[in-house]
Amino acid sequence: MAELLTGAQMRAIERAAIASGSVTGLDLMERAGAAVVEAIFEEWPDLASGDHTASILCGPGNNGGDGFVIARHLHDRGWTVTAHLYGKAEKLPTDARSNHDLWVAQGPCVPLTDRSAGSVKNMPDLVVDAIFGTGLTRPVEGDAEFVLGNLETVRTDFGVRCVSVDVPSGICSDSGKWLGCCPRVDLTVSFHSEKLAHRLEDADTHSDKVVVKDIGLPHAEQSDERAGYVWMVEPPAARALAKPTQGQKYSQGHALILSGGPGRTGAARLTARGALRVGAGLVTLGVPSKAQAEVASHITAIMQVPIANAEALTELLWDTRLNALCLGPGLGIGDQARGLVEAALPLYRATVLDADALSMFHKAPADLFELCHDRTVLTPHGGEFARLFPDLAAKLAAEPTEGPAYSKVDATRTAAQRAGCTVLFKGAATVMASADGRCSVHSAQYERAAPWLATAGSGDVLAGVITGLLARDMGPMQACEIATWLHTECALAFGPALVAEDIPEQMPDVFRALGV
Ligand SMILES: NC(=O)C1=CN([C@@H]2O[C@H](COP(=O)(O)OP(=O)(O)OC[C@H]3O[C@@H](n4cnc5c(N)ncnc54)[C@H](OP(=O)(O)O)[C@@H]3O)[C@@H](O)[C@H]2O)[C@@H](O)CC1
Ligand SMILES: [K+]
Structure with missing residues (x-):
């Protein structure tokens, strides 16, 4: 790079x-x-x-x-x-x-x-x-x-x-x-x-x-x-994404995406689709009992299991083949949802926390950081970043009076150190940093500007693509770098009038163009 x-x-x-x-x-x-x-x-x-x-x-x-x-x-x-x-x-x-x-x-x-x-x-x-x-x-x-x-x-x-x-x-x-x-x-x-x-x-x-x-x-x-x-994030090598010719589905990991309740399952379904399209061997949605019929009517290759509460999640995760988790899209911010996050993180799986799983900690971000580990990825947009790291967001938003001025790179690096995990701070320039100081920038600017990505559910798909790559055994930084590139590339390949559902469906063309 x-x-x-x-x-x-x-x-x-x-x-x-x-x-x-x-x-x-x-x-x-x-x-x-x-x-x-x-x-x-x-x-x-x-x-x-x-x-x-x-x-x-x-x-x-x-x-x-x-x-x-x-x-x-x-x-x-x-x-x-x-x-x-x-x-x-x-x-x-x-x-x-x-x-x-x-x-x-x-x-x-x-x-x-x-x-x-x-x-x-x-x-x-x-x-x-x-x-x-x-x-x-x-x-x-x-x-x-x-x-x-x-x-x-x-x-x-x-x-x-x-x-x-x-x-x-x-x-x-x-x-x-x-x-x-x-x-x-x-x-x-x-x-x-x-x-x-x-x-x-x-x-x-x-x-x-x-x-x-x-x-x-x-x-x-x-x-x-x-x-x-x-x-600077560049196009991934085809070999990073190719599947081994002798492999079977379990060799490509099993992602578990937790869904919210009835009427709020769409986000997690988008996430699951992203994980499946990017090549996770299996993808399962963990769904509250009341939402199971709703989810069942929308899925085919993706599976679902009932997850009533934190205890049920802990029990399910005895199955160590479930190697990558995503919590947050449509999950809700109440005690039940928080219990799921608090149950998931100590089990030390590769875990993406997005959307509600970030916002639910806005009153006490330190509680979240206590639980995060080096296989955790936080994927905030600007608003979520400000909820978790209000001091860094304020410093970033302040009008500079001298150069060099405080940058999004500075803010993301400090956030990653504070949280003790990988932080992916979204935007036209998405900055990702790990707690050990590695940092990269994905730029959806100039000829790669993708304004149609600013659409409902787009972030849910990105979280899913990261989760799918984690399930395929990539490290958090590599998964974030490749996922952001693929996400933008899918939008560019589709073109105008893109909606979130289109992003995963564009993956085959993008993979083919990469020579995968
Ligand atoms: N590095 C390399 O390999 C190469 C570098 N090269 C070139 O050099 C450039 C960097 O040069 P540079 O360091 O002299 O800085 P530059 O921006 O020209 O100005 C500094 C001066 O501006 C002043 N000043 C600052 N702010 C001010 C303000 N608001 N209003 C008024 N004054 C202000 C500042 O004053 P001071 O802060 O010291 O009081 C100082 O006098 C680089 O961008 C590239 O083009 C190439 O030649 C090839 C190889
Ligand atoms: K100049």
Whole structure:
């Protein structure tokens, strides 16, 4: 999987490469600037020939230094370029200063003002935002805020192409939060690896597209170098999902999904269908007696057993072939439901807790954390997360005043440590973390945006897909990573007008496309 870096991690990689003597900071800046120009021409081939005009907005740090390299390279291609500097040339860091000086020997550099992106009568073909990158430490103000806030108008009303260097300026590279302004550009060109900001929060509303360019820095190979990294969920390998040719149904596990009472069984049935479609050998619904007729009229391959109360559940789980559990969808939040959760967790099965099984602990989340273990997965959406971890949710919702700002990754990692289990925090960017610090992000953004997944029952299916993969003996993090990818992929494969029932039914096509 590819890593998603923080600004500090990126700086550490850069420092290590420079210290090794293999490259200088100036080399890296030259490569970065050249890479942005290359990406611009790849994105808009019509700009690759002919003479065009560009405004390059350069900030007070090395992001601005990249901007001066870009100015020089475009000028060398015959463009008419103006650099606009936010800050004082004397205060630029050494490499940025060198590139500033190279540029002013070739073309104009004027102070950045509110008109820097262009005047109504004099719009350039291209605006490059190189004001702030990974070094943004506080909210953007003044002329920089004004210009950046106006980029959307410059794009949409005047058709000017807008490109950000590394991250759209004003976006905190570690959290994706905006600090003082909310730029919108066509393209962001980043270096070496994506930064967390390219995936967290509403990343795809700030930039329509992100391109990562290699600048010759080494990627971490040793596991100790990779510790602390956040990983981006990628398509699963077919072999992870294939069933052994000699296997029988019991070799693929037996998932038990607990259902709510009459009139509330739909959620658990969706969960069960998700578990079955993803390949659990057997799936059984545990159903209160009064709801059995209702459930029986809806199921075929899925089985059901009566579960009247916690004692009945404990007794049933003497059968150790029932190796993965899911509690929560439609379960209710009363004492009876809570008794089931309290009975299930000490039996140390792989257990997904979703929906009601999370909300029922809102008054005393610590009671839940006491019971959780390393085979437990909590799958909160934003509201459920706030019920279980109100302090973390408040910190996450607070408007940031400095960078790096508190991120969804920070919140999920702390939540996983506190609960002592895997936490999957849902959203367009779903963040999952285990108590030992492993963390990954699944991004349903940009070309994988799946707005139709915001539909009743969609989360129930996701819980079922995770449970099915746990039944198939995957560890909690792998099950979460693969399930989130499959869930989104099913929605994309189905397309518009998706309802929750469609998600599991799309699984065969998605498996086939993966080569399973
Ligand atoms: N790492 C790598 O491998 C490579 C990095 N490269 C490039 O370097 C970029 C990172 O450079 P960087 O560290 O100099 O940070 P950057 O964002 O340019 O600005 C920092 C300056 O802004 C200032 N400042 C901050 N907030 C402010 C505010 N609100 N309003 C006003 N000022 C504010 C801040 O001031 P300070 O906080 O120190 O007071 C400081 O002076 C990276 O994104 C990439 O483009 C490439 O060249 C290739 C290899
Ligand atoms: K930028």
